[in-house]
Amino acid sequence: MPTEPASRRYMRHQSIWLADDGWSVEVVDQARLPAEWVTRRLCSPGDVLSAMSGGSLQGPGLIAVAAAYALALAARRDPDMVPVMTAWHALAALDPRCPRLRGVLDRMREVLDVTPPADRSVRAYDEANAIAMEDLAANLAIGRHAMGLLRRIGAGGGGGLPQTVLLLSEPGWLSGVGWGTASAGLFLAQEQVDLRQATGGVLGEDVAPPHVVTIGPLAAWEMVEAGIPHSPCDMxxxxxxxxxxxxxxxxxAALRAVPRGDSLVPAGMGGLVRLARAGGIPVHVCLPAAAINWQGLTMAPVPGLDILPLSLIDGFVTDRGTCPPAVGALSERFPDHEPVHGTDTSAANDA
Structure with a gap:
């Protein structure tokens, strides 16, 4: 569908939501940023696929949530499982080895399989809404766990001078339902400062986020929107x-990971991480549990992406807290997930 101007008040840190009609989906059109702010209304699975292929929807978290809503749109049009599964296969073909996308699609299919056709549409929207809120909550939790680290950085290092953080995330909150992963703590820190100023020092904190170096136009736009001091940069x-x-x-912001800690990032960012580590600069990877392929033992190469081996990582920030860079640390943080043992499933785990 063609893009249209936003018809509702801009909501910070939210990139996808149900429209006022209660069934169609509205998204921030990333393809039009940073030049102009518009939203795009999606009314069918085809609209969702078009938005993905055209760059309006970018980011593994956002794509997974949009896929859930696409199946809800399919069930609303025809609750029979045949057309719903047609949409399922089209969405799965986008990235069949992505744990977030495949996890959401399998979850939606399992729910709809056991739901009577008469209730299938309503149940699909309920489940898609739940998936969206879980993504939002996971990113917010990552931000809260990152606050301790950012408080120390924002307070200044050596002699109290402001510190500079390189944010390898493009985009940030636009790539999920909201908040982002590596960027979430920065937004929370700035909102604490804003709150303190608005209340005359009664609420909030006065430790501002550090100066941020961003990669790419969308990450820079997000920093401008939030009022965070930053320097836009290329690789x-x-x-x-x-x-x-x-x-x-x-x-x-890791796109995907396996339980041992090896992570996947956009091409070029791996080189920056290696350069940083060679210079003794700490590297922290932010990722939610949904981005981890718990059935994977090794990370297979993926075109257009770089692998970050565990040896290049100083620590993880997850939705359940921080983890040291040790084999098994992520599994210990998420004991309800059981990684496979004894067999290598690399053919299906380049997550």
């Missing part, structure tokens, strides 16, 4: 800052 410029020791910490 080459970020590498130069790392070499000159201007950057003092790196926050990475």
């Amino acid at each position: 080459e410029g970020a590498a130069d800052l790392i070499r000159r020791q201007v950057v003092e910490r790196v926050l990475v």
Whole structure:
């Protein structure tokens, strides 16, 4: 469908929601940012697939949630499982080895399989809404767990001077229902400062987020929107800052991971992480449990993405807290997930 101007008040940190009619889906059109702010209304699974292929929907978390809503749209049009599964297969083909997308699609299918056709549409929307709220809550939790680290950074290092963080996340909150992963703590820190100023020091905190170096236009737009001091940069410029020791910490939004900790990031970011580690700059990877392929033992290469081995990571920030860079640490943090043992499922785990 063609894009249309936003008809509702802009809501910070929310990139997808049900429209006022209660069934169609509205999203922030990332393809039009940062030049202009518009939303796009999606009324069918085909609209969702078009938005994904056209760049209006970007980011593994957002794509997974949008896929859930696409199945709800399919069930609303025809509650029979044949057309619903037609949409399921089209969505699964986007990235069959992505744990977030496949996990959401399988969850929706299991729910709809046991729901009578007369109730299938309502049940599909209920489940899609639940998936969206879980994504939002997981990202917010990551931000809260990152606050301790960011408080120390924002307070200044060596002599109380402001510190600079390289944010390897493009985009941030736009890539999920809201908040983002590596960016969530930055937004929370800035909102605490805003709250303190608005209440005359009664509420909130006065430790501002550090200066942020961003990669790409959407990440820079998010920092401008939130009022966070930042410097937009490209890969080459970020590498130069790392070499000159201007950057003092790196926050990475992992696209996917396996239980041992090896993670996947966009192409080029792996080189920046290696450069940072060679210079003694700490690297922290942020990811929710949904981004971990619990059936994977090793990370297979994926075109257009870089692998970050565990040896390059100084720590993880998850929706259940922080983890050291040790084999088994993520599994211990999420004991309800049981990684496979004894067999390598690399053919299906390049998550």
